Amino acid sequence: MGVTDDTTQRIDDEEIRKLLSALRFGGLSPLPDLSRRNFSGLDLERMSFRKGRLCAANLSNTRLVRANLSEADLFGADLTGADLTGADLTKANLRGVCLRNANLNRSLLSEADLRGGVMADKVQGGTIGNEVTDLTNCLLEYATATLANMAGVDLRGASMVGADLSGAILFGADLTGSNLSHADLRGANLMDVRLGKAVFVGSDLRGAKLSNAKGQGAVFVGVKLEGTEFDGLDRGGWQVRDAIPTVRPPEFSAEVRNALVAHAAWVVSGGVAGARAELHRADLSYHDLSGLDLSGIDLSGARLLGAQLRGTRFVLATLAGANLTAANLAGADLTGAQFVGAVLRGADLTGARVGAVRIRDKSGADSGRDRQTSLVDADLKHANVTGVDLGRCILES
Numbered sequence: 565m566g567v568t569d570d571t572t573q574r575i576d577d578e579e580i581r582k583l584l585s586a587l588r589f590g591g592l593s594p595l596p597d598l599s600r601r602n603f604s605g606l607d608l609e610r611m612s613f614r615k616g617r618l619c620a621a622n623l624s625n626t627r628l629v630r631a632n633l634s635e636a637d638l639f640g641a642d643l644t645g646a647d648l649t650g651a652d653l654t655k656a657n658l659r660g661v662c663l664r665n666a667n668l669n670r671s672l673l674s675e676a677d678l679r680g681g682v683m684a685d686k687v688q689g690g691t692i693g694n695e696v697t698d699l700t701n702c703l704l705e706y707a708t709a710t711l712a713n714m715a716g717v718d719l720r721g722a723s724m725v726g727a728d729l730s731g732a733i734l735f736g737a738d739l740t741g742s743n744l745s746h747a748d749l750r751g752a753n754l755m756d757v758r759l760g761k762a763v764f765v766g767s768d769l770r771g772a773k774l775s776n777a778k779g780q781g782a783v784f785v786g787v788k789l790e791g792t793e794f795d796g797l798d799r800g801g802w803q804v805r806d807a808i809p810t811v812r813p814p815e816f817s818a819e820v821r822n823a824l825v826a827h828a829a830w831v832v833s834g835g836v837a838g839a840r841a842e843l844h845r846a847d848l849s850y851h852d853l854s855g856l857d858l859s860g861i862d863l864s865g866a867r868l869l870g871a872q873l874r875g876t877r878f879v880l881a882t883l884a885g886a887n888l889t890a891a892n893l894a895g896a897d898l899t900g901a902q903f904v905g906a907v908l909r910g911a912d913l914t915g916a917r918v919g920a921v922r923i924r925d926k927s928g929a930d931s932g933r934d935r936q937t938s939l940v941d942a943d944l945k946h947a948n949v950t951g952v953d954l955g956r957c958i959l960e961s
Contacts, residue, residue, distance in 0.1 A: 580606075587611040600687075604642075620685075620692040634672075639681060640693035660693025666702045670943075673709035678717050706907060706943065715753075725869075726889050726909055740779060746869065746889050746910065766808060766870060766890050785809075808870055811851045820846065824856070831857050854892075879921055880935060900935040903942045910946045919956040 586592045588611065599619040603626050612632040619637055624644040634654040638661055645665045652672045659681030682693040697714075701721040708728045715735040722742045730750040738758045745765035752772045760779030764787050771791040780801035786808040813821070820843065829838025842862040849869040859879040863886050871891045880900040887907045894914040900921035918937040925931050938958040 584608070584611070587613075639683070658697065660695070660697060662694060662698045663702050664698045664700050666699070668707050669703050669705045671704070671707045673707055673712045676709065676712045678712060678714045680716055706909065726907065808850055810872055811848075813852065816851065820848065820851075824858075827858065827861060828856075831859055880923070898937050900937060902935075902938045904938050905941045906939075907943045908947045909943055911944075912948045913950075913952050914948050915951040916949075918952060918954070 583592075583596075584606075587608070595613065595616040597617045598613070598621055599617055600621060601618070602622040604622045604624045605626060607627045608631055609627055609629045610631060611628075613636050614632045615635045616633070617637045618641055620640045620642075621638065622642050623646050624642045626643070626646045628646055628648045628651050630650040630652075631648070632652045633656050634652045635656060636653075637657045639657050640660045641658075641662075643661055643663045643666050646663070647667045648671050649667050650670045651668070653676050654672050655675045656673075656677075658676055658678045660683075661678070678697050678699070680694055680696045682691050682695055684690075685692050697717045699717055699719050699722055702719075702723075704722055704724040704727050706726040706728075707724070709732050710728055711731045711733075712729070713733045714737055715733050717734070717737045719742050720738050720740045722739075724742060724744045724747050726746045727744070728748045729744075729752050730748045731752060732749075733753045734757055735753050736756045737754075739762045740758050740760040741762065743763045744767050745763055747764070747767045749767060749769045749772050752769075754777055755773050755775045757774075757777045758779045759777050759782040761781040761783075762779065763783045765783070765785045766787065767784075768788045769792050770788050773793045774797055775793050775795040777797055781803070782801075783803045785803075785805040816824070823841040823843055826838040827841035830840050831838075840860055840862065841858070843866055844862065845865040845867075846863070847867045848863075848871055849867050850871060851868070852872040853876055854872045854874040855876060857877040858881055859877050860881060861878070862882045864882050864884045866883070866886045868891050869887055869889045871888065873888075873891055873893045873896055875895045875897075876893070877897045878901045879897055881898075882902050883906050884902055884904040885906060886903070888911050889907055890910045891908070892912045893916050894912050895916065896913075897917045898913075899917055899919050900923075901918075920934040920936040923931045923933045923935055936958050937956065939954070940958055940961045
């Protein structure tokens with residue numbers, strides 16, 4: 565049974581103030597034992613708990629964005645709903661924790677131990693921890709969990725899009741309803757896992773072990789399976805396709821079609837007719853937008869996984885925070901485009917044009933200002949940038 569609020573110690577306000585002040589300004593060495601402490605709901609962004617002891621600590625709904633928890637002992641901790649975006653949990657002890665509904669996007673979990681675990685509580689009696697580590701409905705998108713031990717973990721409903729799980733141990737884990745699209749699972753141990761309605765689109769399963777995996781309704785589309793072991797596996801109820809189907813223009817939603825028609829008129833008329841398309845957070849995954857002139861379009865936060873964007877003009881376009889995993893941008897014109905914080909993992913940027921472009925005001929007059937292609941904080945892992953002059957891009961803020 566996991567730790568609850570009534571068994572954790574709430575640090576008094578003065579102690580919290582002193583502790584957080586020390587952690588923010590230089591840290592503490594050595595770090596005091598923070599086991600059973602109640603940090604629920606606090607903002608601990610970027611703080612360092614490296615090698616700290618936080619067994620059975622209450623960190624529910626705590627903000628731990630980019631916090632350093634590497635090699636920390638979090639056995640049995642409650643991290644329900646915690647925000648661990650970009651946190652470093654390398655080699656951390658996460659046995660028996662609860663991470664239900666937590667955000668672990670872009671976190672570092674290499675060699676972390678997430679197996680279930682229960683041990684006797686010598687201080688207050690009873691036990692701490694959970695026999696099965698709970699990561700249900702958590703976000704693990706683009707997390708790096710190479711060689712992590714996740715045997716038996718409950719990952720039902722988790723989103724692991726683009727995660728690096730190469731060499732990870734997931735033996736006996738429950739992946740029911742999880743999304744592992746574009747995940748790197750090379751050499752991972754997935755033996756005896758439950759895969760009911762799990763989704764693998766564009767995933768890399770080369771050399772993975774899937775022996776005795778079970779579950780109806782799993783979806784495998786465009787995956788790499790060279791050297792994958794399937795002994796004792798019944799794939800009768802799986803949906804398997806060799807290629808990811810592309811969404812053609814006639815199949816676009818009415819909202820997207822109308823926005824693109826108005827945008828085309830806006831581009832051709834120099835802003836006199838039509839309207840600039842603003843498709844914030846739109847899901848255009850696997851859509852074919854090749855060859856279109858989308859200059860000036862706002863696609864901030866949009867999902868463009870596997871989108872076909874060959875030769876598309878994105879001059880002065882805004883794609884901040886957009887997800888372009890495995891998108892095809894070969895030969896695209898990206899001059900002046902803003903990709904701040906965008907995900908371009910595995911994208912094909914071969915021969916894409918980048919650099920500065922002159923900005924004009926609403927009247928069409930020269931503003932005297934240039935805008936350069938920005939890739940600040942963009943994720944280019946495994947992207948093909950052959951023929952792209954990155955020296956003409958802004959890479960650091």
